[in-house]
């Protein structure tokens with residue numbers, strides 16, 4: 001078990017990749033707070049983990065609201081006594097539509113960036129004092145390959161995920177002296193309800209054709225890297241973004 005007795009907050013844990021991270025973290029021995037704006041979904045995931053013998057607690061949070069993120073961190077620290085790992089996975093991804101940059105509304109721009117960028121910052125701001133006090137921790141931010149490739153039609157999303165890479169590097173420098181590692185994972189198109197709705201079959205097939213390892217990317221292909229970054233196996237890695245995409249682009 002790579003995460004035995006570690007305490008992890010996983011945002012966006014109610015569905016898709018986040019749900020898979022929650023299950024695997026619990027299987028690796030972690031106590032998991034399943035944090036999501038979808039409170040009912042978080043309850044379902046936590047119940048499923050408990051049914052299979054794991055330890056999980058649901059928490060309803062809007063990561064773009066500072067008070068929510070503070071109470072998420074405080075509740076976790078009170079319940080489990082510490083916070084070892086934060087996985088900043090929550091983002092607005094579901095329902096995104098490919099839109100030329102000059103047809104994006106200012107409201108839509110703000111909606112995406114307030115969750116995908118401000119949400120990451122607020123969760124770190126809420127959790128870092130606990131990690132500092134206990135002498136260290138792990139933060140894993142979920143970026144994406146999309147800004148690295150510059151996929152057209154997703155300027156707001158690509159800007160938000162490029163920001164996550166910048167946030168990761170800056171926080172690694174600010175938090176290293178407290179033994180807090182900050183890294184990011186950048187998945188390629190991965191089969192989830194959200195990506196399939198957005199990309200459609202043609203784009204998914206194009207992604208396969210671009211890969212050195214020519215297959216669809218599945219959630220199981222991503223989760224191991226996130227566990228690795230949360231575990232002691234990666235304890236001298238910080239500030240990095242690991243692209244998990246079967247080799248469709250190299251960082």
Ligand SMILES: NC(=O)c1ccc[n+]([C@@H]2O[C@H](COP(=O)([O-])OP(=O)(O)OC[C@H]3O[C@@H](n4cnc5c(N)ncnc54)[C@H](O)[C@@H]3O)[C@@H](O)[C@H]2O)c1
Nearest residue numbers: 012015016017037062063090091094144189190192194195
């Ligand atoms: N699936 C892919 O192809 C892919 C590729 C690269 C990166 N990513 C990133 O991986 C992560 C998960 O992707 P997914 O496909 O599972 O998407 P998803 O939309 O299914 O999951 C996102 C989760 O975040 C939650 N969420 C949204 N807004 C929130 C808020 N304000 N506060 C708290 N929770 C909130 C949602 O309820 C949902 O459970 C996202 O950060 C996404 O950008 C996905």
